[in-house]
Amino acid sequence: MKKLLTLLLLCLLFGNTALQATTTLESYRFSDKQDEQRFKSLVSQLRCLVCQNESLADSDAELAHDLRQEVYEMMLAGKTNKQVTDFLVQRYGDFVLYNPPMKPSTWLIWFGPFVVLVIAVLLLFRSLRRQRAVTQQAISDEERKRLQQALQQSTGKDAQS
């Protein structure tokens, strides 16, 4: 009986928190299902500036709540995604965007990894070519004779010991 009661309590506890987490976004009503999807994807691409590793969709911070409301109202007013993100970027900077925009100051972020990849491939080819060059080099007859002598000498010594 006691076990059953604790189980029931646990269910209530966790069921409740799970419900709360999902209701934050559900409380924004849209007449159009498509708009609702657009809202959800938009707020999950925007960063909350208070708790910086959370999106506006996930964050429970006061500011995130206000900004969600702002985005919601702008959408109801018929603003496009670009207009909404521009509004926030003008006030909070590119930092609100999880995807950094393409511009000279972010080129390093966007192209840096590919530049490193190209350099690595070039280095790989160079060292491969060099290896092949070394293996293809044949030894001369003179060298072969000395090699055989050396081998015979060492095997002879082995036999003696």
Next chain:
Amino acid sequence: MTRYLRYLVPLLLFGLLAALLLRGLSLDPKLVPSPLIGKPMPAFSLSRLEDPSRTLSDSDLRGKVSILNVWATWCVSCRAEHEVLLQLARTGKVNLFGLDYKDERSSAQRWLSRLGNPYSANGFDEDGRVGINWGVYGTPETFIMDRKGIIRHKHIGPLTPEVVDKEILPLIASLEAESK
């Protein structure tokens, strides 16, 4: 020469990476630079905290070098900053305005009468809309505007006597010296 190069190049690259990471250590990710710096201050019109029948708007801040300090009674570091603001006001060199952000009017009024009021006037931003227009994401924040109403500096976090002496007052002096 080429023999040294194969040791020198990786060493140099490592040095560059280390310098980059070292720089990152001394940066605070909580300080997000404001895109509003160098731009005209956002327009606003709010009822005054002290007297709801009067308004405070951006035009009240224009025509002189001004400071707008964003604060609230629920903000703990604002309490620590308040003493510094009082001292700053006492110098008589600044036009200090306040933006009471997402607060209760009665508790904010009580705060000022109990701790002292360093501000020439306060705008009462109950729903935080003006705060959003100014890119406020945490209190306290302090903006400094030149005569033309261009935002020239933003300090995030509480002002300390050191910040006031080394950053705020010198900047204000140089902005005052700019052509009228």
